[in-house]
Amino acid sequence: MKETVGTRGLQFNEPLLFEQGSKGRIGSSLPPPDVPTRRPERLIPKKALREEIEGFPELSEPEVVRHFTRLSQWNYGIDVGFYPLGSCTMKYNPRVNEDMARLPGFARLHPYTPEALAQGALQLMWELERYLAEISGMDRVTLQPAAGAHGELTALMMIRAYLESRGNPRRKVLVPDSAHGTNPASSTLCGYSGVSLKSGPRGIVEPSTVASAMDEEVAAIMITNPNTLGLFEEHLLEIAEIVHEKGGQVYCDGANLNALLGIARPGDMGIDAIQFNLHKTFSTPHGGGGPGAGPVGIKAHLAPFRPVPTVERKGDRFCLNDDLPQSVGKVRSFYGNFGTMVRAYAYIRALGPSGLRKVAERAVINANYLMSHLKGIYHLPYDRFCKHEVIFTDAYQQPHGVSTMDIAKRLIDYGFHSPTIYFPLIVKGALMMEPTETESKETLDQFIEAMKRIAKEAEEDPELLHKAPHHSKVTRLDEVRAARQPNLRWRPQSKEVPEVPPGALKGEGG
Amino acid sequence: MHYIPNTDADCERMLQAIGVPSVEDLFADIPRKMRLRRALDLPPPMSEAELTRHLRSLADKNADVDRYPCFLGAGAYNHFIPAAISHLISRGEFLTSYTPYQPEVAQGTLQAIYEYQTLICQLTGMEVANASMYEGASSLAEAVLMAHRLNGRSQVLISRAVHPEYRQVVKTYTGRLGLQLHELPFTDKGATDLRKAKAFLSQETCCLVLQNPNFFGTVEMLEDFAEAAKAKGTFFIVAITEPISLGLLKPPGEVGADIVVGEGQAFGNHVSFGGPYLGLFATKEAYVRSMPGRLSGQTVDRDGKVGYVLTLSTREQHIRREKATSNICTNEGLLALAATIFLSLLGKQGLRELALQNLWKADFAREAIAGVKGYALRFRGPIFNEFVVQVEKRTPSEVNKALLKQGIIGGFELGRFYPELADCLLFTVTEQNSRGEIEALAEALGEIR
Numbered sequence: 001m002k003e004t005v006g007t008r009g010l011q012f013n014e015p016l017l018f019e020q021g022s023k024g025r026i027g028s029s030l031p032p033p034d035v036p037t038r039r040p041e042r043l044i045p046k047k048a049l050r051e052e053i054e055g056f057p058e059l060s061e062p063e064v065v066r067h068f069t070r071l072s073q074w075n076y077g078i079d080v081g082f083y084p085l086g087s088c089t090m091k092y093n094p095r096v097n098e099d100m101a102r103l104p105g106f107a108r109l110h111p112y113t114p115e116a117l118a119q120g121a122l123q124l125m126w127e128l129e130r131y132l133a134e135i136s137g138m139d140r141v142t143l144q145p146a147a148g149a150h151g152e153l154t155a156l157m158m159i160r161a162y163l164e165s166r167g168n169p170r171r172k173v174l175v176p177d178s179a180h181g182t183n184p185a186s187s188t189l190c191g192y193s194g195v196s197l198k199s200g201p202r203g204i205v206e207p208s209t210v211a212s213a214m215d216e217e218v219a220a221i222m223i224t225n226p227n228t229l230g231l232f233e234e235h236l237l238e239i240a241e242i243v244h245e246k247g248g249q250v251y252c253d254g255a256n257l258n259a260l261l262g263i264a265r266p267g268d269m270g271i272d273a274i275q276f277n278l279h280k281t282f283s284t285p286h287g288g289g290g291p292g293a294g295p296v297g298i299k300a301h302l303a304p305f306r307p308v309p310t311v312e313r314k315g316d317r318f319c320l321n322d323d324l325p326q327s328v329g330k331v332r333s334f335y336g337n338f339g340t341m342v343r344a345y346a347y348i349r350a351l352g353p354s355g356l357r358k359v360a361e362r363a364v365i366n367a368n369y370l371m372s373h374l375k376g377i378y379h380l381p382y383d384r385f386c387k388h389e390v391i392f393t394d395a396y397q398q399p400h401g402v403s404t405m406d407i408a409k410r411l412i413d414y415g416f417h418s419p420t421i422y423f424p425l426i427v428k429g430a431l432m433m434e435p436t437e438t439e440s441k442e443t444l445d446q447f448i449e450a451m452k453r454i455a456k457e458a459e460e461d462p463e464l465l466h467k468a469p470h471h472s473k474v475t476r477l478d479e480v481r482a483a484r485q486p487n488l489r490w491r492p493q494s495k496e497v498p499e500v501p502p503g504a505l506k507g508e509g510g
Numbered sequence: 511m512h513y514i515p516n517t518d519a520d521c522e523r524m525l526q527a528i529g530v531p532s533v534e535d536l537f538a539d540i541p542r543k544m545r546l547r548r549a550l551d552l553p554p555p556m557s558e559a560e561l562t563r564h565l566r567s568l569a570d571k572n573a574d575v576d577r578y579p580c581f582l583g584a585g586a587y588n589h590f591i592p593a594a595i596s597h598l599i600s601r602g603e604f605l606t607s608y609t610p611y612q613p614e615v616a617q618g619t620l621q622a623i624y625e626y627q628t629l630i631c632q633l634t635g636m637e638v639a640n641a642s643m644y645e646g647a648s649s650l651a652e653a654v655l656m657a658h659r660l661n662g663r664s665q666v667l668i669s670r671a672v673h674p675e676y677r678q679v680v681k682t683y684t685g686r687l688g689l690q691l692h693e694l695p696f697t698d699k700g701a702t703d704l705r706k707a708k709a710f711l712s713q714e715t716c717c718l719v720l721q722n723p724n725f726f727g728t729v730e731m732l733e734d735f736a737e738a739a740k741a742k743g744t745f746f747i748v749a750i751t752e753p754i755s756l757g758l759l760k761p762p763g764e765v766g767a768d769i770v771v772g773e774g775q776a777f778g779n780h781v782s783f784g785g786p787y788l789g790l791f792a793t794k795e796a797y798v799r800s801m802p803g804r805l806s807g808q809t810v811d812r813d814g815k816v817g818y819v820l821t822l823s824t825r826e827q828h829i830r831r832e833k834a835t836s837n838i839c840t841n842e843g844l845l846a847l848a849a850t851i852f853l854s855l856l857g858k859q860g861l862r863e864l865a866l867q868n869l870w871k872a873d874f875a876r877e878a879i880a881g882v883k884g885y886a887l888r889f890r891g892p893i894f895n896e897f898v899v900q901v902e903k904r905t906p907s908e909v910n911k912a913l914l915k916q917g918i919i920g921g922f923e924l925g926r927f928y929p930e931l932a933d934c935l936l937f938t939v940t941e942q943n944s945r946g947e948i949e950a951l952a953e954a955l956g957e958i959r
Contacts, residue, residue: 184832
């Protein structure tokens with residue numbers, strides 16, 4: 001049998017920061033004070049000053065570096081291996097982008113620097129807005145939102161302000177049942193109540209479903225395209241017509257834009273607003289959970305409602321503009337996740353129009369390649385060509401008592417990150433795989449081989465799968481205990497603090 | 511394209527396996543009407559060398575704080591960033607992983623978040639902290655929403671000495687949910703008016719929001735406000751934009767804060783033209799289930815070995831959907847990691863020393879500028895590393911222009927947000943500003959006629 005990439009590497013045990021070091025150690029050096037030093041209580045009233053910080057780290061630089069290096073070795077990242085986490089677009093993060101974002105002219109630029117001295121930064125933002133508008137077919141873009149969900153919220157705020165300007169903000173937002181959880185949550189945060197729409201038998205939203213749910217109290221539909229099943233919403237134009245007819249707006253969750261780059265543009269599908277996830281489609285690193293950036297593209301009628309400030313060009317100068325009387329206001333401090341914008345800008349400039357189209361094509365080929373090889377071995381609920389991702393289920397393995405969770409955990413032993421599991425919610429036992437364009441055929445072949453072996457193991461030795469992963473730093477963790485007896489911080493051992501605070505367990509269920 | 515491994519020949523073989531003659535067939539479900547029938551109108555591709563040259567040329571047009579002595583703060587702070595941080599957060603295992611959904615292969619991220627949560631609790635004096643929010647202003651808005659969820663009241667009392675951009679964001683987030691914002695004035699000392707706060711506070715007040723040190727750099731006497739809020743069952747929320755101050759100032763949790771939020775950028779992250787930044791969020795244990803954001807919790811694996819998982823996720827959007835405590839998903843993980851490393855390196859002693867140096871330098875600068883003819887201190891209260899100067903002859907904007915001619919980036923022009931302070935500049939002094947720079951600033955100010 002050919003050897004797999006999964007193995008047991010060197011894994012060091014490493015205690016918490018707070019459990020090592022010793023009194024008086026320090027991991028940084030400050031220049032000696034060059035101004036008069038005074039006792040702090042002479043400058044600030046004593047009652048506003050603190051005591052020593054109990055339990056705070058006392059470590060030297062080598063200890064800190066070793067600590068975090070060891071921690072890093074317990075992590076799986078794209079740099080380590082295949083990370084087919086569906087809907088997250090875990091593609092390679094070009095290293096040059098990291099260097100560019102760290103150029104002093106960008107990283108060391110204060111946000112309140114006079115505009116005349118920040119022309120390069122403003123130019124980059126102005127150009128990025130135009131690139132994103134062209135890629136999506138929208139008229140304008142706000143770069144401010146910090147992440148995809150923040151973009152959704154910002155877009156809904158603009159939609160609400162637009163509808164308000166026409167007399168009625170309305171009450172409801174339609175959200176297909178295959179949507180990301182952020183969609184309904186963003187609706188609530190914007191003061192709307194979400195109405196769930198059933199997906200049709202082919203996995204896409206049917207115009208008739210929208211027509212029957214649509215009325216004059218619906219502010220917008222939030223539709224993901226391609227959707228979370230990896231399928232293109234073929235009826236989008238018709239759906240948009242139905243929604244527009246009743247005065248509603250069409251919002252597109254752009255998390256899956258990777259499949260459409262240079263092929264089709266949301267702006268040409270009747271969409272009024274869409275968020276971009278720069279950390280997905282435009283290769284900025286996910287960083288263990290951020291930073292991301294969630295700019296929003298909009299059609300001209302929504303442009304007056306953008307958050308302030310906007311970036312404008314006057315002649316050959318770039319400036320920030322706060323004068324937008326109908327603006328929804330500010331959605332965060334300053335102007336957005338600028339460092340993330342630099343990376344996305346670099347990515348777009350590196351690829352150009354031909355490269356971006358290639359991204360979409362190769363991502364779609366990779367997903368369909370996985371589909372064609374795993375079909376029949378795993379249950380494929382929607383048996384048609386997919387876009388950026390493909391969904392399988394555990395239906396063939398269930399009779400052996402093997403679940404999606406078992407399959408996901410066993411993949412770790414073979415050296416792969418798990419796909420997104422149990423999502424979308426409408427597919428029972430979903431395994432959602434998004435390979436992206438940055439994986440080679442050989443890697444996909446290895447993954448396919450692992451998936452086949454796991455299917456075989458499911459028949460022959462289900463116990464092996466129940467106990468997986470076997471090669472990781474820890475085995476499956478007790479999540480129930482974590483939720484029932486929350487231990488969310490380290491505390492000094494000497495102090496008798498109850499692990500479970502009284503009262504913390506009441507309220508909603510664990 | 512060097513980011514894409516598969517060659518045309520590879521694709522050919524893959525398409526054969528899929529059973530279609532061309533890639534076009536995989537897009538056949540996209541109706542013609544929705545297709546783009548031209549190439550995107552974008553600049554042509556660039557090699558890495560060309561790209562580097564181009565971006566350097568853009569970066570070079572900007573006046574960064576390494577090339578110019580800079581006295582700007584106001585929510586974004588230029589502190590020294592130890593070299594180890596960039597090296598550690600650039601490790602691919604940290605940089606290129608995502609939200610730790612599979613804890614068995616994400617123990618590094620999860621333990622680091624647990625350590626981060628602990629550090630933020632130790633600094634703020636609170637009992638629980640989440641894994642991060644987007645940045646300070648939206649973190650404050652989420653805190654106000656949380657207070658509203660918990661006590662159902664709708665009046666928000668917020669000091670005008672809270673960062674104006676933060677107040678604007680709170681307004682954006684809460685306006686459409688029916689909350690009303692009431693602003694508290696500041697006194698001649700540059701502190702929030704306690705008497706006005708007491709007069710306003712009632713059983714209807716949802717929360718009282720202060721910033722410490724406040725936008726003018728003044729250290730607020732939090733205890734008095736906490737007491738007044740507590741008497742009315744009002745949540746006391748403290749926002750911190752300059753968290754280095756926590757090395758010296760009493761933790762808000764010790765003086766009765768219910769929620770502490772803030773901006774963690776100063777902990778080892780670049781000013782980066784305003785983002786990405788790091789939203790801090792901490793509260794009391796009793797409120798943990800109403801808290802937004804992710805939490806890492808300690809537990810054990812099947813062999814009894816200690817490990818960490820994301821926990822209490824029934825609060826979150828991916829489980830609770832429209833009933834979630836927030837819509838936040840992706841947060842600022844890598845910046846939280848940088849903050850964790852920064853705080854580990856500085857440690858107990860280093861953070862205090864750093865805070866002291868900021869205090870001393872700001873005090874030195876304040877005295878130096880106060881001694882220059884034509885400038886006066888607008889407020890006399892205790893400060894940490896920022897202070898307000900009144901310009902007597904010229905306008906603040908003229909002063910800043912004159913300073914720029916000397917190669918100095920001056921203070922923040924307060925008239926932008928405070929009409930009554932249109933003749934004032936907010937100066938920020940950190941450990942990065944040498945005595946020489948401060949003296950040059952005072953001298954340049956003196957030369958402006």
